[in-house]
Amino acid sequence: GRYVAEPLTEPAFEPLGEEEEEEDVPTAVMEVHSRRLDTDQVVHRRTVGSARVMASAAEVWAVISDYERLPDFLPSLLLTERVRPDREHQVVPGAVRLRQVSMSMLPYFGVKAEGLVDVLEKDKNGPSPQIQFRMLRGNFDTLQGKVLIQEDASPGVLLKYAVEVVASRSRMERLPGLEPRLEKAVFEDLPAGLAATRDLVETRVQKQLKADGDPQWMLTELEKGWGAKKVMPLRAELRAAGRIDLEKAITAAGGFQEVATTLGWKLSYKERKPRGYWDSFENITLEITQFVEEQGLEPGVMPTRTALTRAGRYDIARALEKWGGTQALAELLGLQVAAGRRTSKWNLHVKDVAARTGLQGKDLFREASATYKKEGSKVR
Numbered sequence: 113g114r115y116v117a118e119p120l121t122e123p124a125f126e127p128l129g130e131e132e133e134e135e136d137v138p139t140a141v142m143e144v145h146s147r148r149l150d151t152d153q154v155v156h157r158r159t160v161g162s163a164r165v166m167a168s169a170a171e172v173w174a175v176i177s178d179y180e181r182l183p184d185f186l187p188s189l190l191l192t193e194r195v196r197p198d199r200e201h202q203v204v205p206g207a208v209r210l211r212q213v214s215m216s217m218l219p220y221f222g223v224k225a226e227g228l229v230d231v232l233e234k235d236k237n238g239p240s241p242q243i244q245f246r247m248l249r250g251n252f253d254t255l256q257g258k259v260l261i262q263e264d265a266s267p268g269v270l271l272k273y274a275v276e277v278v279a280s281r282s283r284m285e286r287l288p289g290l291e292p293r294l295e296k297a298v299f300e301d302l303p304a305g306l307a308a309t310r311d312l313v314e315t316r317v318q319k320q321l322k323a324d325g326d327p328q329w330m331l332t333e334l335e336k337g338w339g340a341k342k343v344m345p346l347r348a349e350l351r352a353a354g355r356i357d358l359e360k361a362i363t364a365a366g367g368f369q370e371v372a373t374t375l376g377w378k379l380s381y382k383e384r385k386p387r388g389y390w391d392s393f394e395n396i397t398l399e400i401t402q403f404v405e406e407q408g409l410e411p412g413v414m415p416t417r418t419a420l421t422r423a424g425r426y427d428i429a430r431a432l433e434k435w436g437g438t439q440a441l442a443e444l445l446g447l448q449v450a451a452g453r454r455t456s457k458w459n460l461h462v463k464d465v466a467a468r469t470g471l472q473g474k475d476l477f478r479e480a481s482a483t484y485k486k487e488g489s490k491v492r
Contacts, residue, residue: 414442
């Protein structure tokens with residue numbers, strides 16, 4: 113038989129029952145499940161997708177219920193506009209009728225589709241607000257489903273999308289591009305739409321937190337950019353990434369040490385030393401020696417201020433002034449000062465030792481230092 117779309121009624125759609133939906137709906141950060149229920153007469157799909165959104169239910173609702181602006185961020189949607197109900201299909205109380213135009217790009221051609229959709233908002237202020245929808249006129253015999261928001265024990269909310277599509281075999285034969293478009297909608301357009309919705313909501317939330325002076329936006333942005341390593345970025349890294357706003361926010365929040373503690377991260381540089389630490393010649397000698405070894409620098413040569421700051425050792429760089437500057441401290445330590453660009457002989461020596469011994473890291477540095485000819489280390 114031929115499937116015919118009926119006007120939106122209560123309940124909005126029967127096929128997606130509570131038990132089956134609970135089994136199908138994924139709860140991962142981004143996931144899509146699809147079932148094929150095809151018969152000899154029809155092509156029949158039920159698809160459920162979800163995305164975790166780091167925002168409140170109200171913030172997500174404000175985006176998904178702003179129908180006219182959906183095309184601004186949903187990749188395949190070209191137009192959404194409200195239209196008046198016609199005599200053929202009367203709208204149920206509380207529902208809104210929309211005209212939607214979409215474009216799906218397939219190999220060698222694009223498929224443009226237009227349809228009328230009724231949407232009904234349910235439980236807007238309840239624990240699981242949702243928008244039910246049903247297509248009245250379009251390329252498919254039946255297209256119905258819902259978008260819902262659910263809170264759980266995890267941070268943020270879960271945005272879920274459940275849809276059922278039915279098209280007769282005869283319709284598929286008349287419209288050869290319909291079945292590949294259906295597959296693309298399930299496996300590409302739906303995940304892309306969920307991701308676009310999530311990204312827009314989270315961007316709005318972060319902008320609002322930033323405008324309100326809430327430090328949570330700063331923590332979220334740091335997690336996005338540097339959360340994988342759990343190490344605080346250096347000021348130079350933030351500036352190179354164009355994130356002066358984060359640098360200022362970290363300073364306002366108490367500094368890099370304070371924010372690192374809040375996040376449970378490590379610092380890129382060593383913790384602040386106690387008062388008077390850099391006044392000790394023993395301490396400055398130890399720090400310089402360890403720095404040269406850790407960085408694999410040429411032994412017997414004073415590290416430059418540039419090398420110190422690039423490695424995030426601003427503490428050592430500032431301490432140089434206590435000892436009269438780089439030249440004066442180098443003389444006290446018995447180290448040479450590189451005049452201009454450092455010779456490459458040390459680097460060549462290190463590569464040679466690595467090739468011969470297979471050593472790496474500190475073991476390589478120690479072996480290279482022990483075998484390095486002092487007469488070859490002088491800067492020409």
